[in-house]
Amino acid sequence: xxxxxxxxxxxxxxxxxxxxxxxxxxxxxxxxxxxxxxxxxxxxxxxxxxxxxxxxxxxxxxxxxxxxxxxxxxxxxxxxxxxxxxxxxxxxxxxxxxxxxxxxxxxxxxxxxxxxxxxxxxxxxxxxxxxxxxxxxxxxxxxxxxxxxxxxxxxxxxxxxxxxxxxxxxxxxxxxxxxxxxxxxxxxxxxxxxxxxxxxxxxxxxxxxxxxxxxxxxxxxxxxxxxxxxxxxxxxxxxxxxxxxxxxxxxxxxxxxxxxxxxxxxxxxxxxxxxxxxxxxxxxxxxxxxxxxxxxxxxxxxxxxxxxxxxxxxxxxxxxxxxxxxxxxxxxxxxxxxxxxxxxxxxxxxxxxxxxxxxxxxxxxxxxxxxxxxxxxxxxxxxxxxxxxxxxxxxxxxxxxxxxxxxxxxxxxxxxxxxxxxxxxxxxxxxxxxxxxxxxxxxxxxxxxxxxxxxxxxxxxxxxxxxxxxxxxxxxxxx
Amino acid sequence: xxxxxxxxxxxxxxxxxxxxxxxxxxxxxxxxxxxxxxxxxxxxxxxxxxxxxxxxxxxxxxxxxxxxxxxxxxxxxxxxxxxxxxxxxxxxxxxxxxxxxxxxxxxxxxxxxxxxxxxxxxxxxxxxxxxxxxxxxxxxxxxxxxxxxxxxxxxxxxxxxxxxxxxxxxxxxxxxxxxxxxxxxxxxxxxxxxxxxxxxxxxxxxxxxxxxxxxxxxxxxxxxxxxxxxxxxxxxxxxxxxxxxxxxx
Numbered sequence: 001x002x003x004x005x006x007x008x009x010x011x012x013x014x015x016x017x018x019x020x021x022x023x024x025x026x027x028x029x030x031x032x033x034x035x036x037x038x039x040x041x042x043x044x045x046x047x048x049x050x051x052x053x054x055x056x057x058x059x060x061x062x063x064x065x066x067x068x069x070x071x072x073x074x075x076x077x078x079x080x081x082x083x084x085x086x087x088x089x090x091x092x093x094x095x096x097x098x099x100x101x102x103x104x105x106x107x108x109x110x111x112x113x114x115x116x117x118x119x120x121x122x123x124x125x126x127x128x129x130x131x132x133x134x135x136x137x138x139x140x141x142x143x144x145x146x147x148x149x150x151x152x153x154x155x156x157x158x159x160x161x162x163x164x165x166x167x168x169x170x171x172x173x174x175x176x177x178x179x180x181x182x183x184x185x186x187x188x189x190x191x192x193x194x195x196x197x198x199x200x201x202x203x204x205x206x207x208x209x210x211x212x213x214x215x216x217x218x219x220x221x222x223x224x225x226x227x228x229x230x231x232x233x234x235x236x237x238x239x240x241x242x243x244x245x246x247x248x249x250x251x252x253x254x255x256x257x258x259x260x261x262x263x264x265x266x267x268x269x270x271x272x273x274x275x276x277x278x279x280x281x282x283x284x285x286x287x288x289x290x291x292x293x294x295x296x297x298x299x300x301x302x303x304x305x306x307x308x309x310x311x312x313x314x315x316x317x318x319x320x321x322x323x324x325x326x327x328x329x330x331x332x333x334x335x336x337x338x339x340x341x342x343x344x345x346x347x348x349x350x351x352x353x354x355x356x357x358x359x360x361x362x363x364x365x366x367x368x369x370x371x372x373x374x375x376x377x378x379x380x381x382x383x384x385x386x387x388x389x390x391x392x393x394x395x396x397x398x399x400x401x402x403x404x405x406x407x408x409x410x411x412x413x414x415x416x417x418x419x420x421x422x423x424x425x426x427x428x429x430x431x432x433x434x435x436x437x438x439x440x441x442x443x444x445x446x447x448x449x450x451x452x453x454x455x456x457x458x459x460x461x462x463x464x465x466x467x468x469x470x471x472x473x474x475x476x477x478x479x
Numbered sequence: 480x481x482x483x484x485x486x487x488x489x490x491x492x493x494x495x496x497x498x499x500x501x502x503x504x505x506x507x508x509x510x511x512x513x514x515x516x517x518x519x520x521x522x523x524x525x526x527x528x529x530x531x532x533x534x535x536x537x538x539x540x541x542x543x544x545x546x547x548x549x550x551x552x553x554x555x556x557x558x559x560x561x562x563x564x565x566x567x568x569x570x571x572x573x574x575x576x577x578x579x580x581x582x583x584x585x586x587x588x589x590x591x592x593x594x595x596x597x598x599x600x601x602x603x604x605x606x607x608x609x610x611x612x613x614x615x616x617x618x619x620x621x622x623x624x625x626x627x628x629x630x631x632x633x634x635x636x637x638x639x640x641x642x643x644x645x646x647x648x649x650x651x652x653x654x655x656x657x658x659x660x661x662x663x664x665x666x667x668x669x670x671x672x673x674x675x676x677x678x679x680x681x682x683x684x685x686x687x688x689x690x691x692x693x694x695x696x697x698x699x700x701x702x703x704x705x706x707x708x709x710x711x712x713x714x715x716x717x718x719x720x721x722x723x724x725x726x727x728x
Binding site: 425426427428430431432433434435436437438439441445446448449450451452453 | 556
């Protein structure tokens with residue numbers, strides 16, 4: 001695609017109405033092969049990747065939106081979505097934080113994500129994704145010393161094409177499902193991580209995602225490769241500003257844990273959930289999956305409080321013998337939020353082990369479903385799974401559902417499933433209030449207690465944030 | 480400190496309190512006795528502001544304020560404490576966290592800063608010793624898996640840490656063995672002061688052997704039918720309640 005064509009496409013009219021005064025290049029709504037060519041050209045991608053995208057797009061055209069999840073929402077007009085948006089100040093590419101648009105930094109401050117402070121105090125490298133393009137990457141030096149590659153995936157395509165080409169799409173195939181195929185066709189940006197053999201990543205890696213453009217679908221794509229015997233802990237947190245119209249978020253995350261490697265992936269998700277009347281909010285249709293090779297371990301921890309509709313199943317394919325998969329989840333829904341979330345543990349190797357701890361909290365008129373699959377394949381001799389699935393109800397207008405699927409094709413495999421449903425009782429609230437706590441504080445304390453087993457899995461600073469997030473998300477849940 | 484006048488209250492559509500009047504001065508300890516179903520526990524819950532307990536007539540003044548106009552938590556912050564007969568469990572919320580939040584809520588109400596964690600932990604551990612509770616209980620969930628006696632001692636622990644102006648003990652003695660009863664008595668006695676009052680709801684005279692009341696009241700049919708000094712409790716112990724009910728009828 002020529003530069004002229006790009007300019008022409010960009011010159012088409014589009015509605016503005018930005019929340020943040022940062023100027024953006026935003027593609028007008030709609031999706032066809034030209035849009036994909038445009039995205040690919042804009043990113044100066046190699047031909048193989050353009051072909052890869054187009055192949056995904058063609059597959060996607062044959063697919064239908066899945067309807068099996070326990071969520072209800074009006075049909076999404078995918079032609080009303082804009083598939084590309086980049087902060088204009090990125091054109092020259094900031095080399096350091098000093099070069100980052102001060103407006104952008106100010107917004108991060110408002111969101112409580114002060115990059116400077118994080119750099120100095122937390123020692124966390126941040127690859128901040130603002131809309132679709134990464135705008136600030138820090139601590140590159142220290143990571144480079146250890147041989148760790150941590151950069152936007154759009155950059156990795158150029159700097160480490162052999163790794164991207166070898167692994168991208170191997171965990172979540174391009175045509176895995178409707179939204180994964182869409183993401184594969186139009187993915188904007190995301191993180192790329194490679195930890196070399198035997199290396200323990202010297203710091204927690206974190207990325208903050210943020211939707212800022214009206215009607216701009218956010219199609220993150222993240223690929224993490226932990227080479228043999230390496231360790232990495234990756235944190236992902238999301239915030240989004242108030243918004244009237246539904247926004248689509250369809251991310252893909254792929255984890256590859258080679259022999260003996262360990263990947264810990266933690267998420268705090270608080271996309272805009274819609275208002276108290278159920279208007280607006282993010283549609284969060286995410287595909288996250290990891291493959292664990294021999295003796296490897298993949299651990300997913302998620303705290304999900306945001307989005308109007310969530311459809312998300314971080315999963316583990318336990319391919320290698322003795323590999324371990326873990327899923328720790330807190331999913332909170334309030335007002336009119338709907339969540340259908342859980343995990344899949346696919347046991348292929350011998351003596352593979354998986355643990356699922358799921359805590360669902362429903363308040364308001366929300367609906368919260370746990371959906372989990374534990375599959376013991378015929379080769380999975382000696383495999384074990386333990387699942388604990390607890391639901392907590394606040395008030396009497398919300399709903400909790402549990403859909404556990406267990407498929408065992410190996411007689412030596414052991415699968416355990418425990419489930420409870422409880423309510424925040426009036427007596428508990430009364431006890432708390434009699435001791436001087438107001439009802440909201442009491443509910444937040446009770447809910448935090450309920451989630452303790454999961455919060456324990458989070459890195460410390462995230463655990464504190466998660467607790468606060470629950471408190472904020474529960475506002476107005478008790479009358 | 481506490482002035483109850485002609486209090487009428489209803490629970491689940493049934494009138495339980497029917498014109499109860501009681502006056503408690505700072506520094507006093509009052510015992511409320513009476514047969515089952517006379518409204519003893521209801522009195523405590525109405526004063527504490529339990530949702531579902533509706534006051535249909537009468538007035539209550541506490542420390543010069545209209546108590547009935549206050550929310551449950553405001554009454555607590557003002558210094559009204561109810562030791563529960565059946566304390567509920569709050570799984571996953573550590574006792575320590577719960578207690579500190581309660582203490583801080585009161586401090587906040589008085590315009591003070593939250594207590595620092597180290598000081599609080601030291602206080603909490605020492606108080607644990609005083610109520611004969613292993614400090615390990617501070618790390619456990621509130622009442623989670625506690626025995627009946629442990630729950631009662633945990634109530635006492637809260638009472639002692641919160642230092643209320645008025646402590647209402649709702650049958651704190653029931654189900655306690657003699658040693659545990661003495662622990663409770665020791666705790667309450669250590670807190671007696673000219674600024675603080677206690678109202679103890681009890682079935683048995685036994686508690687009053689250890690905590691000597693200034694006044695004893697007999698509640699029957701939702702009203703106080705007889706008041707007296709400690710000797711009234713002894714008389715009840717000897718004669719039961721029937722004669723009083725007959726007398727009232």
